[in-house]
Amino acid sequence: MCLILLAWRVHPDFPLVFAGNRDEAYERASAPAGFWADDPQVFGGRDLEKGGTWLGLTRAGRIAAVTNYRDGRGTKSAPRSRGELTADFLRGTDAPRSYLETVAARAADYNGFTLLVGDLERMVCASNRGPGIVEITPGVHGLSNHLLDTPWPKVERGKLWMSALMKANEGGLVGGLFDALSDRAVAPDAELPNTGVGRLRERELSCSFIAGERYGTRASTVLLVGRDGQVVCVERRFGPRGAHLGEAAHRFALHMRASGRNTKAVGQDV
Numbered sequence: 001m002c003l004i005l006l007a008w009r010v011h012p013d014f015p016l017v018f019a020g021n022r023d024e025a026y027e028r029a030s031a032p033a034g035f036w037a038d039d040p041q042v043f044g045g046r047d048l049e050k051g052g053t054w055l056g057l058t059r060a061g062r063i064a065a066v067t068n069y070r071d072g073r074g075t076k077s078a079p080r081s082r083g084e085l086t087a088d089f090l091r092g093t094d095a096p097r098s099y100l101e102t103v104a105a106r107a108a109d110y111n112g113f114t115l116l117v118g119d120l121e122r123m124v125c126a127s128n129r130g131p132g133i134v135e136i137t138p139g140v141h142g143l144s145n146h147l148l149d150t151p152w153p154k155v156e157r158g159k160l161w162m163s164a165l166m167k168a169n170e171g172g173l174v175g176g177l178f179d180a181l182s183d184r185a186v187a188p189d190a191e192l193p194n195t196g197v198g199r200l201r202e203r204e205l206s207c208s209f210i211a212g213e214r215y216g217t218r219a220s221t222v223l224l225v226g227r228d229g230q231v232v233c234v235e236r237r238f239g240p241r242g243a244h245l246g247e248a249a250h251r252f253a254l255h256m257r258a259s260g261r262n263t264k265a266v267g268q269d270v
Contacts, residue, residue: 001054001067002145002217003208004116005158005180008123009138011166011173016225019162019177020065021217022054023210026240032248033221033235042090043233043252045219052083055221056090057231061120061254064089069112069129070145070205072196080109089117100126100133114143120254140166145195145205153187154208174222174234181220183208184242211242229254 002023009015022045024030029048033055036042044056055065064086089099096117103115107128114127116136123136130147140163141148142155149155161180165173187206189199197205210216217238224232231252237245 001065002205002210003154003158003181004065004067004141004143005162005177006116006123006136006141006143007139007162007166008136008141010140013170014173014224014226016063016223017162017166017173017177018055018063018065018221018223018225019158019181020055020221020223021181021209022219022221023216024054024218025215026218027214030218032219032237032246033233033250039091042087043231043250044086044090045221045235047081047083050081050083052081052085052087053090054083054086055223056086057223057225057233058090059252059255061225061229062090062117063119063123064115064117066113066115067143068145069114069127069147070195070197071112071129078109078111080106082110082113082115085110085113085115086117095119096122096124097133100124104128114147116143116148146193150193152193153191153206154183157183157185158208170224170232173224174232177222178220178234178236181208181217181222184211209242211238211240213240216240216242225254 001020003021005019007017011017031046033045041059044053057063066082066086112129116125125148126133140159142159144152144155158180165176184207192202220236222234233250236247239245
């Protein structure tokens with residue numbers, strides 16, 4: 001993904017509110033969000049070239065998302081696909097921090113990334129271009145092609161947009177977050193980062209929604225996880241120049257973890 005907006009334990013009804021745009025070359029084959037045929041506990045889109053995912057969630061409440069790190073020096077011959085980082089976490093059982101510790105040992109095998117992983121109790125992220133593992137604190141966070149909460153214009157705009165929706169109901173959240181994800185405003189030159197791709201390209205990539213001819217926003221996703229473990233996921237898919245290709249909504253329940261005689265709800269302290 002190239003833009004992630006995340007509200008962790010802020011909304012009164014949805015401890016996890018996630019909105020994201022996946023930017024990719026249109027020619028790269030991928031499958032829309034759904035439960036995987038080879039692992040039906042995993043829900044997410046699928047990169048049909050390498051088999052990984054940019055965003056996924058399991059019925060046990062494990063979630064993972066990854067963004068590329070843009071530095072203009074990305075090695076194109078990295079031996080491993082970044083999408084396997086998310087897939088391995090979703091299919092595994094390691095605690096989030098423990099998993100990122102294992103990733104650190106092989107981080108050089110991948111082009112630049114920032115990886116976010118979590119479960120019903122905690123979320124953490126790390127980058128192979130960053131200083132280490134960062135705990136996601138309750139609040140509204142944003143991530144693009146850099147480190148968590150790096151104040152790029154579309155990250156800052158998106159965080160403000162999401163913050164304003166934290167008292168909205170489900171319908172208001174979904175609609176408002178898609179408005180944020182569809183923002184095509186170009187940032188002023190004075191606010192653009194310098195990631196080594198040139199000023200013209202920085203302008204093109206400064207939009208939350210990118211509508212190019214060969215590269216752009218392929219999918220916009222809004223994901224809500226309620227305190228009762230109910231999941232709402234709406235995905236919109238796009239083609240060249242931002243052509244709308246379809247929309248699908250999914251609802252399903254997480255398998256809540258038992259704690260003694262009670263079932264622990266998402267975001268509930270016990």
